[in-house]
Amino acid sequence: MKKVLFLVICLSFVIFAVNAKPVQSDYASKPLESPAQGKLVNNTRTSPVYEFTKTPTVLLESFYDYMIGSYNGIPIRNIPNGDGGYFLTYHGKRTADGSRRVFYAHLNADGGIVNQNEITQATVREGYPSLGVDPVSAKPMYAWHAKHGSPDDPDYDAEHEVEFTSDAFLEGLSGLFNEVQVIVDNPLEVLIDGVVASTDNEFIWPTIQIGPSPINGMRRAYVANRNFVSHNVGEKPSENIHIAWADFDANMIEMGTPLEWNHSSIPEMDQWNHDDDWRRPFHAITTDDLGNVFYAGYHFAYTDAEVAIVEPDVDIFMCPNYGEGTWSRITEFGNLPTWNPPGTPGGTGYFVGDGDVPYADNEIHWGIVNSSHLNAVTSSNGRVIFPVVYAVSTDGGSYYPAFQNVKTVTYNTNTNDFTVSDVYPQKHPDDDFNVTYTPWDREAPWGEAEHHEASDGGYYILEEGGAERILQTVWPFPHWDDTLHDSSMMFHCNNIKLSEPNADGLMVAVWQDAMRARLYNQYPDSYPEFAAYSNTPEIFIALSSDNGKTWSQPIMLNNVDTPELTNIKPMWIYPADKVITTGTDSEGNYIGKIGLMFFDDYTWGANAIAPPAHSVNDGGAVMFAEMQMTFGPGDSNNDGTAPQITRILNQNYPNPFNPETNISFDMPVNGKAKLDIYNVKGQLVKSLFDGIAPFGRTSLVWDSTDNGGKAVSSGIYFYRLTTENHSESRKMMLMK
Numbered sequence: 001m002k003k004v005l006f007l008v009i010c011l012s013f014v015i016f017a018v019n020a021k022p023v024q025s026d027y028a029s030k031p032l033e034s035p036a037q038g039k040l041v042n043n044t045r046t047s048p049v050y051e052f053t054k055t056p057t058v059l060l061e062s063f064y065d066y067m068i069g070s071y072n073g074i075p076i077r078n079i080p081n082g083d084g085g086y087f088l089t090y091h092g093k094r095t096a097d098g099s100r101r102v103f104y105a106h107l108n109a110d111g112g113i114v115n116q117n118e119i120t121q122a123t124v125r126e127g128y129p130s131l132g133v134d135p136v137s138a139k140p141m142y143a144w145h146a147k148h149g150s151p152d153d154p155d156y157d158a159e160h161e162v163e164f165t166s167d168a169f170l171e172g173l174s175g176l177f178n179e180v181q182v183i184v185d186n187p188l189e190v191l192i193d194g195v196v197a198s199t200d201n202e203f204i205w206p207t208i209q210i211g212p213s214p215i216n217g218m219r220r221a222y223v224a225n226r227n228f229v230s231h232n233v234g235e236k237p238s239e240n241i242h243i244a245w246a247d248f249d250a251n252m253i254e255m256g257t258p259l260e261w262n263h264s265s266i267p268e269m270d271q272w273n274h275d276d277d278w279r280r281p282f283h284a285i286t287t288d289d290l291g292n293v294f295y296a297g298y299h300f301a302y303t304d305a306e307v308a309i310v311e312p313d314v315d316i317f318m319c320p321n322y323g324e325g326t327w328s329r330i331t332e333f334g335n336l337p338t339w340n341p342p343g344t345p346g347g348t349g350y351f352v353g354d355g356d357v358p359y360a361d362n363e364i365h366w367g368i369v370n371s372s373h374l375n376a377v378t379s380s381n382g383r384v385i386f387p388v389v390y391a392v393s394t395d396g397g398s399y400y401p402a403f404q405n406v407k408t409v410t411y412n413t414n415t416n417d418f419t420v421s422d423v424y425p426q427k428h429p430d431d432d433f434n435v436t437y438t439p440w441d442r443e444a445p446w447g448e449a450e451h452h453e454a455s456d457g458g459y460y461i462l463e464e465g466g467a468e469r470i471l472q473t474v475w476p477f478p479h480w481d482d483t484l485h486d487s488s489m490m491f492h493c494n495n496i497k498l499s500e501p502n503a504d505g506l507m508v509a510v511w512q513d514a515m516r517a518r519l520y521n522q523y524p525d526s527y528p529e530f531a532a533y534s535n536t537p538e539i540f541i542a543l544s545s546d547n548g549k550t551w552s553q554p555i556m557l558n559n560v561d562t563p564e565l566t567n568i569k570p571m572w573i574y575p576a577d578k579v580i581t582t583g584t585d586s587e588g589n590y591i592g593k594i595g596l597m598f599f600d601d602y603t604w605g606a607n608a609i610a611p612p613a614h615s616v617n618d619g620g621a622v623m624f625a626e627m628q629m630t631f632g633p634g635d636s637n638n639d640g641t642a643p644q645i646t647r648i649l650n651q652n653y654p655n656p657f658n659p660e661t662n663i664s665f666d667m668p669v670n671g672k673a674k675l676d677i678y679n680v681k682g683q684l685v686k687s688l689f690d691g692i693a694p695f696g697r698t699s700l701v702w703d704s705t706d707n708g709g710k711a712v713s714s715g716i717y718f719y720r721l722t723t724e725n726h727s728e729s730r731k732m733m734l735m736k
Helices: 251-256 267-274 489-492 517-524 526-534
Strands: 035-041 052-061 076-078 084-092 101-107 111-120 128-133 140-146 161-166 183-184 187-192 193-202 203-212 220-229 239-246 264-265 278-287 293-302 314-317 329-332 364-369 383-394 396-410 417-424 470-472 506-514 538-544 555-557 568-573 580-584 590-601 622-630 661-667 670-679 685-691 695-703 716-725 726-734
Touching: 052 084, 052 101, 052 111, 076 128, 076 590, 084 128, 084 140, 084 183, 084 517, 084 590, 101 128, 101 140, 101 517, 101 622, 128 183, 128 264, 140 193, 140 203, 140 220, 161 203, 161 220, 183 220, 183 239, 187 267, 203 278, 239 278, 239 716, 264 267, 267 278, 293 383, 329 383, 364 396, 396 506, 396 716, 417 538, 470 695, 506 568, 517 526, 538 590, 580 685, 661 670, 661 716, 670 695, 685 716
Parallel strands: 035 470, 128 203
Antiparallel strands: 052 622, 076 084, 084 101, 101 111, 128 140, 140 161, 161 183, 187 193, 203 220, 220 239, 239 264, 278 293, 293 314, 314 329, 364 383, 383 396, 396 417, 506 538, 538 555, 568 590, 580 590, 590 622, 661 695, 670 685, 670 716, 716 726
């Protein structure tokens, strides 16, 4: 078997619905009862060194215990300028019988609470907030869906609306919210080829992403909203998106100027929503520094008779013009090949189908499942990355829940190639036979199943343990019981999130695992050593120092082995948008810190989902923590390919400076260029260059004067380069 990615067609998915309205319980592929239950993976590498720089702290006692932040975004973000700190958003209920409301929080650099409260004074039900932060002015923006207005309003309707507001955030003072705007006023029409195809669409579950703007001195906010209504045969969930976008600068936010919202969609996804065939997408929005907008993820496809459609399933929808104009889709088969090991030496295949007939090697594969709440990020070297769960799957459209692993999919914008990386577990570095971690082939010789002697004298592919023989695997979900919520727990509760790679290539993957609880609750007599874990999930954090190319052994946090989590059941874990590099150690390894938001669930399992995991709504607490971790040394070469030039503006030198500093940029071709300097309020201070720049390096000197020739005061300034196809900014400090 050759080491090739994306060879086999993905036919295995569990399909359920997101809840903010009545749950849509639609099933396509079926989970199979595995002949083997999992055993903890025997780790062969050391987990990274870490420490808590802020121990878990309560932000809010809340009686809403499900998915406290955005489905497909990051609701905790670093404050990029000034003294640092974090902005957060989440939904919660102050009382068990109260309305679900949307909250914000502002934390200082030490993790202390500066401000937090509900964003609005409305009494209606609100939910699933998303957060973006302007990288230039550090002003936060929020979007959520809600029942806007009151039944007495003449234009009041049954649908939710998507609302937006921004915080003026003056002199470090948060909570100065501008007037709430309705940016998606449902129901909306959907046009296909210029003709109205439907009029009852309800676009909710917003996700904010902030990128560069084609307008000089401005940024662009994108809010992607997914459709609750479907128009295929059977009205099965098929969440096409509606994108609201607006340009802004710091002055507009400070003055409370209402943003002018424009609207667009992805025509191919609109068609999916109205086709006879059933396609369900699971994607997230992200942007890069060049004005490209991506909607990245995967989908499954079935005919109206629920027969699997053979087609590529991993997608990158891309608009290269700041979200305006034509969208294209780059797509590829997402499955990874595997093989059916003999259950005993010389015996038949371990995985069997109808009539106990073993599957042929080409009838099973690793396929993407249970990854509906993924997010997507971009790196400075031209990659789009999103996390997924892979499972051993069959070509008949089923999969084995006992064999699920965490991976990332990476799309290279320079070469249009997709790759898959093991996050956890990882195959042995010497394994040149298997494409990915294979639990029955963890040791050399590769390509031969590992059989183990049992108490009856026979040899089996499985090791003895529990009520039956077992294989080493993981359970990447925050609850052990997959029968919860009408057996839809794995859909509702998957929640793998990535931070965006920072300038040093540092990033984290964060998810939860409940394998020890699963083993004890299934086989209490066989795993008494896991009794202490029977009622708690664990937090897993894997580290990368090379833009997600390779990953560390995960840090594992729980309330048994981690003193900082004593008496805490951590659920719904979200990392901050970026790792903050804090230095290097004596061996050249990066050290970085990351903020975390999660929910301390007083009774494990969601009461908010019908049917609930437990009957009493005793709530929990929204929590914040911060950790510092030792990463690797980084990888300046990454994967050996020439990365697309995405950063052409260089850091000024010296920095800090007084009174002069040198600023340079490297043009890939001759062309128009403009270099401007702004203060922390986003106000133009000085235009250093506005003309045709030659190929190569252009160097300029700023003498700390404004356009009127007057010397400016000490402080932080930003300089922005704008070309025909590129916009980029950096910061500098004048220190007199």
